[in-house]
Amino acid sequence: MTDINWTQLPPLSTLRAFEATARLQGYSAAARALNVTPAAIAQQVRKLEAEIGTKLVRREGRGLTLTDAGHQLSHPLLEAFTLIADGIRDLERSEARRGVxxxxxxxxxxxxxxxxxxxxxxxxxxxxxxxxxxxxxxxxxxxxxxxxxxxxxxxxxxxxxxxxxxxxxxxxxxxxxxxxxxxxxxxxxxxxxxxxxxxxxxxxxxxxxxxxxxxxxxxxxxxxxxxxxxxxxxxxxxxxxxxxxxxxxxxxxxxxxxxxxxxxxxxxxxxxxxxxxxxxxxxxxxxxxxxxxxxxxxxxxx
CATH class of the missing domain: 3.40.190.290 (D-Maltodextrin-Binding Protein; domain 2)
Known part of the structure; x- marks a missing residue:
């Protein structure tokens, strides 16, 4: 397993905001999912773009679309967050079976x-x-x-x-x-x-x-x-x-x-x-x- 250098990773809040934006195709939908404002989501995505030095989303008409870099990053993020969610659910089920x-x-x-x-x-x-x-x-x-x-x-x-x-x-x-x-x-x-x-x-x-x-x-x-x-x-x-x-x-x-x-x-x-x-x-x-x-x-x- 590759060691993770956490100092080189962007903040989790920016990764989560971008993953939700990419999956739900917009700031507003991501904001509803994460219970924050669209402006807060947009700010986190801009922080992530500044951190990694490339554009991830762009305006297209009245909506957003992912750049090639955005598509490349969104897939591993979706897999990673899905693994985390599944791991937590599995642990909760295991704890429920174990009881008190x-x-x-x-x-x-x-x-x-x-x-x-x-x-x-x-x-x-x-x-x-x-x-x-x-x-x-x-x-x-x-x-x-x-x-x-x-x-x-x-x-x-x-x-x-x-x-x-x-x-x-x-x-x-x-x-x-x-x-x-x-x-x-x-x-x-x-x-x-x-x-x-x-x-x-x-x-x-x-x-x-x-x-x-x-x-x-x-x-x-x-x-x-x-x-x-x-x-x-x-x-x-x-x-x-x-x-x-x-x-x-x-x-x-x-x-x-x-x-x-x-x-x-x-x-x-x-x-x-x-x-x-x-x-x-x-x-x-x-x-x-x-x-x-x-x-x-x-x-x-x-």
């Missing part, structure tokens, strides 16, 4: 996105959405994903990204009814399900706020974050968690919220690369913001 790739957590996907995803597809039936339940502590990889959804404490920094707050939820202690019984609960005497899903020292802070000594607790480690909820439902220990992730279980009584206010809040954010957000990603992000608003603390939800 979202890195999230199992529980956010299961509690927030999947139950409502049908609503999104009613609005955007051809837009594919791929969810990767990477977990809250997974590195944020925005080369692989368009959006990363992560939970964190208020004020947490997420690096050099665009960040949109999705929702805020209380952090609570909960357990299966058979674990805590009906009497007064001694939190230090009960097993706790260790945290692999939140990270950042938040679990340790919760233990301290609950008046317990982490070193003296019996910790139940299910092995990974995905099994923490299952372990709690089976009565294996207390679970420290965002209220959002167990809301349905609290409603049906399979888990009970302990009457202790940790005064801790979790905030879920949608994280994107800086710069322009692709149209498909923007559609999904706007939908996320819409569905999360009524789920957040202070939203007025029942």
């Amino acid at each position: 790739r979202v890195s999230t957590t199992d529980y956010f996907a299961g509690m927030v996105i999947l139950p409502r995803l049908g609503e999104f597809w009613k609005k955007h039936p051809t837009l594919q959405v791929s969810l990767s339940p990477d977990g809250n502590t997974a590195p944020i990889d925005l080369d692989t994903h368009d959006i990363a959804i992560r939970g964190g404490a208020p004020g947490q920094k997420w690096g050099d990204y665009q960040v949109a707050k999705l929702l805020e939820t209380p952090m609570i202690l909960c357990a299966a009814p058979e674990l805590i019984g009906t009497g007064k609960v001694d939190l230090s005497s009960l097993p706790w399900i260790s945290d692999r899903g939140i990270g950042g020292g938040v679990f340790e802070e919760a233990v301290s706020r609950a008046g317990c000594d982490l070193a003296a607790l019996k910790l139940v480690d299910p092995g990974n974050a995905k099994l923490e909820l299952e372990a709690a439902l089976m009565g294996y220990g207390l679970r420290f968690t965002p209220e959002l992730t167990v809301r349905d279980h609290l409603a049906d009584g399979s888990l009970i919220k302990l009457d202790i206010d940790l005064e801790m809040t979790g905030i879920y954010h949608a994280i994107c690369q800086k710069g322009p957000i692709p149209a498909q990603t923007r559609k999904f992000l706007d939908w996320l913001l819409e569905i999360c608003a009524p789920l957040s603390v202070g939203s007025g939800r029942p």
